[in-house]
Amino acid sequence: MKYETPLFFHVMRYAVQADRDVIDMVSGNPDWEPPEALREGLHEYADLESDQFQYPPSDGLLELREEIAARRGVDREQVIVTNGAGEANYLAMARALERDLGSEVLLTDPVYPYYPGKTTMLGGTQRFVETAEDGQLEPAAVREAASEETACIVVNTPNNPTGAVYPEETMAELVAIAEECDAILVSDEVYDHYDLSGEFASALATESDHRIVTNAFSKSLAITGFRVGYAIFPPELVENAKSRHMLVNVAGSRPAQYAVAHALFETGPEYYEANRELLAERVDTFTDALDAAGAEYTRPDGAFYVMARFDGYPGTLENVERLIDEAGVAGMPGEAFGSSREAWLRFALVTPRVEEAAQRLAAYFE
Amino acid sequence: MKYETPLFFHVMRYAVQADRDVIDMVSGNPDWEPPEALREGLHEYADLESDQFQYPPSDGLLELREEIAARRGVDREQVIVTNGAGEANYLAMARALERDLGSEVLLTDPVYPYYPGKTTMLGGTQRFVETAEDGQLEPAAVREAASEETACIVVNTPNNPTGAVYPEETMAELVAIAEECDAILVSDEVYDHYDLSGEFASALATESDHRIVTNAFSKSLAITGFRVGYAIFPPELVENAKSRHMLVNVAGSRPAQYAVAHALFETGPEYYEANRELLAERVDTFTDALDAAGAEYTRPDGAFYVMARFDGYPGTLENVERLIDEAGVAGMPGEAFGSSREAWLRFALVTPRVEEAAQRLAAYFE
Structure with a gap:
């Protein structure tokens, strides 16, 4: 079996090993x-009785599952706490494929590279639907590609890498298409707290037993290394997913789940608001500089990324490495996200040096 | 797709909900x-800079992988830090099966129930080799069952549920059989620190590119809920396993990995020795009481468990529930571990109330 390994780790290693100062816009x-309460939660956990260091319930610490269920307006039994959104998406896609109702996975192009990798690993077939230039997904294009061969449709909103946020009509239509084809819509909403447009709509808003929503605290609490995420399944699909979760991971890591639960209880909306504002400022800073450099780009409505295109400098891995060595800016090659963005580069705005990076790019491409 | 969910969680829930005091000998x-340094490690981690809260390397924190590699005498690149032994076994079995050199998984009977569950989930076929009454595995019986259809042979030493510890000759023979059939020996050695016989031999002692060793810190550091384990692959098998790990989990949980690394550095052999002695005492206490009750049992050479048989009381789930309700002792039904032990019950010695439990059993079966 061969399956693609996402390129992220390769590019990050190249940037770290470079013989110069590099601004990391990869990861x-x-x-x-993270919220202060997260650190508190870890300290608190470290002093608990040692029986609290043993297996948590396989589907997650009860107080965490209940809090997730309450916030998302679903039944607790529909929630599985996972090892990040990565495992949540794996469980969701595996659950869709193992129904034996088609083996095709509809993906967008550009796409977050883990999805095609998971598809191949799970024995499914990839089929891509190209998004519009601004990253929006046309339900009509999805409907045209969907058939009884479709096992699932995987979308990500707010989107990595395009920054698109799908409006409510799109989400409702995607659910309807999944129902028509007896497919499952898998909606990865891990950037939901970073919607800059106010247009974000969860797939949960459309009642259906044909959609699975995945998410994580990796981005919203700034703890990608803790690996705490979740998936919300329709009641009739959840039991098999719990079995798979148990057979693959037994359970998620308890210290991380405890700290996340504590942080959720103790952190108010102002924490999330402040990070969203910071991100919005960085979008302005970076796109202003791209304007000055004469680059083409998509202004993100959400998530952490800007895709940009520089004349005569296609988004190959080779060019990304050259940009690291010669300009001191590390981005991701557009080709990593699918054929439609081979000319583009993706830059992550999760560095305080956004302005400097933009200046370096402007100087380099001048 | 249907696959078995291990019964553990069901029995534990039944015991917790019982309307009386129950001694838990299930989990x-x-x-x-845990070692004091483990708590220290968590406290230390909680105060680190927030960049330390982000993705660790997918295959594990470098200092942890290096320490594991040094202790096990292998190259660092062969080590993948996993979400406990559960994920390690999943990766190992998946890697063996995806070579497309047979789809049969040889398992022992009795068996740790997650292995057949994983086999089915991965699309493999189960084939069981019955162990001797004392739990020892006869290499001749394995050789007879093995064929070109065999993708892997999964063993666990020290063994759950029998307590058997396979001697060096057995391990070497199992590796040889794997080589003969172009199969992979998966040796789960999670109880290696609880060998009471001095006979434990790791599969690593036999050089081969046909064996994968799995392990975890769950038992040795008394932290089953932290989910930190590892798998050691032959160099030619490790890359695809890393890809699968990345595509399923992205990475393991960083706070847990950090605390485990700290605990490994700071904890001396006396910690492990003391726990081994405690366990040996409990084996004596429990088997003495079983003797007094006239029960048949296997005296464990390692791991945490004693299998016992009471006349006219077969090891069904129904009888386990009756024992919880009527005797206040929760064990596991022998039938959960395969057809050869349907008459037996398994008791875990990880409770300070071992003596009381034995007395309750003696009184109940008198």
Whole structure:
């Protein structure tokens, strides 16, 4: 079996080993602080009785699952706490494919590279639907590509890498298409707290037993290394997903789940608001500089990324490495996200040096 | 797709909900303290800069991988830090099966129930080799069952549920059989620190590119809920396993990995020795009481468990529930571990109330 390994780790290693100062715009690691209550939660956990260091319930610590269920307006039994959104998406896609109702996975192009990798690993077939230039997904294009061969449709909103936020009509239409084809819509909403447009709509808003919503605290609490995420399944699909979760991971890591639960209880909306504002400022700063450099780009409505295009400098891995060595800015090659963005580069805005990076790019491409 | 969900969680829930005091001899959760340095490690981690809260390397924190590699005498690149032994076994079995050299998984009977569950989930076929009455595995019986259809042979030493520890000759023979059939020996050695016989031999002692060793800190550091384990692959098998790990989990949980690394550096052999002695005492206490009750049992050479048989009381789930309600002792039904032990019950010695439990059993079966 061969399956693609996402390129992120390769590019990050190249940037770290470079013989110069490099501004890292590769990873999706927030550079802002987690809530103070997260650290408190870890300290608190470290002093608990040792029976609290043993297996948590396989589907997650009860108080965490209940809090997630309450916030998302679903039944607790529909929630599985996972090892980040990565495992949540794996469980969701595996659950869709194992129904034996088609083996095709509809993905967008550009796409977050883990999805095609998971598809191949799970024995599914990839089929891509190209998004519009601004990253929006046309339901009509999805409907045209969907068939009884479609096992699932995987979308990500707010979107990595395009920054698109799909409006409510799009989400409702995607759910309807999944129902028509007896497919499952898998909606990865890990950037939901970074919607800059006010247009974000969760797939949960459309009642259906044909959609699974995945998410994580990796981005919203700035803790990508803690690996705490979740998936919300329709009641009739959840049991098998719990079995798979148990057979693959037994359970998630308890110290991380405890700290996340504590942070959720103790952190008010102003924490999330402040990070959203910081991100919005960085979008302005970076796109202003791109304007000055005469680059083409998509202004993001959400998530952490800007895709940009520089004349005569296609988004290959080779060019990304050249940009690291010669300009001191590390981005991701557009080709990593699919054929439609081979000319583009993706820059993550999770560094305090956004302005400097933009200046370096402007100087380099001048 | 249907696959078995291990019964552990069901029985534990039944015991917790019982309307009386119940001694829990179900789970494999150590009831002794983790090393003090583990708590220190968590406190230390909680105060680190927030960039330390972001993605660790996918295959594990470097200092942890290096320490594991040094202790096990292998190259660092062969080590993948996993979400406990659960994920390690999943990766190992998946890697063996995806070579497309047979789809049969040889398992022992009795068996740790997650292995057949994983086999089915991964699309493999189960084939069981019955162990001797004392739990020892006869290489001749394995050789007879093995064929070109065999993708892997999964063993666990020290063994759950029998307590058997396979001697060096057995391990060497199992590796040889794997080589003969172009199969992979998966040796789960998670109880290696609880060998009471001095006979434990790791599969690593036999050089081969046909064996994968899995392990975890769950039992040795008394932290089943932290989910930090590892797998050691032959160099030619490790890359695809890393890809699968990345595509399923992205990475393991960083606070847990950090605390484990700190605990490994700071904890001396006396910690492990003391727990081994405690366990040996409990084996004596429990088997003495079983003797007094006239029960048949296997005296464990390692791990946490004793299998016992009471006349006219087969090891069904129904009887386990009756024992919880009527005797206040929760064990596991022998039938959960395969057809060869349907008459037996398994008791875990990870409770300070081992003596009381034995007395309750003696009184109940008198």
